[in-house]
Amino acid sequence: MPAPFVTLALNPAIDQTIELDALVPGAVNLARAAVRHAAGKGINVAACLADWGVPVTATGLLGEANDAPFRALFAARGITDCCVRIPGETRTNIKLLDRAAGATTDINLPGTTPAPEALDEALAALHAATGPGTIAVLSGSLPPGLPAETYAELVALLAEQGARVVVDASAAPLSAVLGAPVLPHAVKPNRHELEGWAGHALPDRAALLATARSLAARGIGLVVVSMGSEGALFVMAGRAVMVRPPALAVTSSVGAGDAMVAGIAAGLADGLPLAALARRATAFSAAKLQRTGAGLPGRAAVEAIAAALQAETLD
Numbered sequence: 001m002p003a004p005f006v007t008l009a010l011n012p013a014i015d016q017t018i019e020l021d022a023l024v025p026g027a028v029n030l031a032r033a034a035v036r037h038a039a040g041k042g043i044n045v046a047a048c049l050a051d052w053g054v055p056v057t058a059t060g061l062l063g064e065a066n067d068a069p070f071r072a073l074f075a076a077r078g079i080t081d082c083c084v085r086i087p088g089e090t091r092t093n094i095k096l097l098d099r100a101a102g103a104t105t106d107i108n109l110p111g112t113t114p115a116p117e118a119l120d121e122a123l124a125a126l127h128a129a130t131g132p133g134t135i136a137v138l139s140g141s142l143p144p145g146l147p148a149e150t151y152a153e154l155v156a157l158l159a160e161q162g163a164r165v166v167v168d169a170s171a172a173p174l175s176a177v178l179g180a181p182v183l184p185h186a187v188k189p190n191r192h193e194l195e196g197w198a199g200h201a202l203p204d205r206a207a208l209l210a211t212a213r214s215l216a217a218r219g220i221g222l223v224v225v226s227m228g229s230e231g232a233l234f235v236m237a238g239r240a241v242m243v244r245p246p247a248l249a250v251t252s253s254v255g256a257g258d259a260m261v262a263g264i265a266a267g268l269a270d271g272l273p274l275a276a277l278a279r280r281a282t283a284f285s286a287a288k289l290q291r292t293g294a295g296l297p298g299r300a301a302v303e304a305i306a307a308a309l310q311a312e313t314l315d
């Protein structure tokens, strides 16, 4: 039975967030606190969609030795768990939260190369959960050993099944997706990922917008360029808007982009016009900023944030 929303996490992570008064490289840093969360981009997107109140199926790969936090997350949020277990542990990524600087330093491990049979099983689960009308989200890095074309090939297969595919990738997998004959329905690079693809700096909004428009002109239905605290540009059907985030206290910016991807998926499913979709996606990310770990406060709180946002038309 196809799912309305399906996420793929081929390289998920347990995020260990370590809170410091101030990070001093090369010194002994005393931590204030540490928390661990089931995470990784695909898992974070699934958690946000579940908190929004839509049925979501999580697919991908999880190390069987430390899958307890993932099982707990899936059970707590009502996420359908179709992830394949592989021998060993899911990687742990370290997030150093520097309170003085208000910044996070990420130390991401490479992850585990899956056996070909496990990867086949995970992709079979993805295809089984997909059908006409499914929104399929492919996000995050690929584990070592997987070809850069993995997402590009999946986009074509999932589109053939009638899904609308949303991709949040970087570096070679993003370039492969953007250069493939079958393009995704939506992409959400951040400005650095877009610069990496373009091969040169995109120093201002005009340059980012021109590049986003060039991607949309190739046939990508929705191109979103996220710019951290500056907000995001949204380009769809020849039109463009920008939404700046609201002034809210930031607890952790880790996963803000994943929340935005979840908001994009939810907006596409509801057929929202550009400005409303952009406000919803930004509200998802703003709501996420107020908590550590994946997820949202709930639909009413997110809708209240969205209602207060402005979408600036850039046409």
Ligand SMILES: Nc1ncnc2c1ncn2[C@@H]1O[C@H](COP(=O)(O)OP(=O)(O)OP(=O)(O)O)[C@@H](O)[C@H]1O
Residues within 6 Å of the ligand: 189, 190, 191, 225, 226, 227, 228, 229, 230, 231, 232, 244, 245, 250, 253, 254, 255, 256, 257, 258, 259, 260, 282, 285, 286, 289
């Ligand atoms: N410090 C911040 N203050 C306000 N809003 C923010 C901040 N960081 C992110 N956001 C919001 O979240 C959106 C996505 O953030 P960002 O561009 O950092 O995505 P990302 O690089 O994909 O993030 P990640 O990989 O950590 O999930 C932004 O467009 C903005 O609306």
Ligand SMILES: O=P(O)(O)OC[C@@]1(O)O[C@H](CO)[C@@H](O)[C@@H]1O
Residues within 6 Å of the ligand: 011, 013, 014, 015, 039, 040, 041, 044, 093, 106, 108, 139, 140, 141, 142, 254, 255, 256, 257, 258
């Ligand atoms: O290795 P990737 O997939 O690029 O990034 C992994 C990661 O940094 O992304 C999420 C935030 O977006 C975190 O939960 C996770 O640790």
